[in-house]
Amino acid sequence: MNMRLEYMILTAILLDLVFGDPRWFPHPVRLLGRLIRALEGPARRAIEDARVAGAVTALTVILTAALATALLVGIAGQIHPWLGDAVGIIILYTTIAAHDLAGHSLAVYRALVKFDLAEARRRVSWLVGRDTERLNEREVVRAAVESVAENTVDGIIAPLFYAALGGPVAAMAYKAINTLDSMIGYKSERYLDFGRASARIDDGANYLPARIAAPVLTAAAALLGFRARAAWEISQRDGRKHQSPNAGIAEAAVAGALGIRLGGVMQRRGRPVDLPELGDPVVPLDREHISAANRLMFMATAIAAALFLGARWAVVTILGIG
Secondary structure (H helix, E strand, C coil): CCCCHHHHHHHHHHHHHHHCCCCCCCCHHHHHHHHHHHHHHHHHHHCCCHHHHHHHHHHHHHHHHHHHHHHHHHHHHHHCHHHHHHHHHHHHHHCCCHHHHHHHHHHHHHHHHCCCHHHHHHHHCCCCCCCCCCCCHHHHHHHHHHHHHHHHHHHHHHHHHHHHHHHHHHHHHHHHHHHHHHHHCCCCCCCCCCCHHHHHHHHHHHHHHHHHHHHHHHHHHHHHCCCHHHHHHHHHHHCCCCCCCCHHHHHHHHHHHHCCCEEEEEEECCEEEEEEEECCCCCCCCCHHHHHHHHHHHHHHHHHHHHHHHHHHHHHHHHCCC
């Protein structure tokens, strides 16, 4: 690539912070979702074992995303190096979700400030996979904060990690993995077997980013004047209580930083789901914690970008590779 990858990633981050994901833009996640839905039926019909059919579907989607990205950037680069860089930047930009994560969660906050609980429930339903129709204000706040914390990994730290490792191709392959997990990785009756491979691949892809999130969020808490020591200690104490190997770490760090308790019982498809409790209830959950979680998220974005790009620059400079 003509432009160093570090500058491409920084440009992509700035584009996300300024523009987010415009609805008119053909976002890759929507294209990936259509591909997953198009492949599911034929895979189930062609392969009797649902686990094998799901694994074939997952690998096909991931490889298609990676190859299509490599082809698109490569063709653009053959036309002109700067065009290749521009296409790479746009692809990287679509893998980062800080702007929209803040926008959706702060819409919940604004509804609560206006004492419009019905609107807050509606807004938070866009962020979480739980029943929201009967949530009280504390439960709405909890859902929003948990979403910001979890998606700080899925939507920011992990894409930046893979972008620094392998550029647009690796970042888009991760986005395909994350989309597969969100669509068919849930342990519902329909996808218990078919989505197993997607869930396992997502667990593996997020293993390192989720663990990097703990010190990153701790540093963010320290810089913002939150409870940095508690963020680290609770991420280590409670982060592995979750049945997912990754999901609880960032949530526990945010809970510790803000002095709140996350997790507990929620409703999903009309059934109670008992999640582990993360953090200590030093203070009661309040709508202002949504705003605080977003400040942590933005600071974590800056720290993660500096960490990954600094590491990449050092490798390229010292070892002369990349």
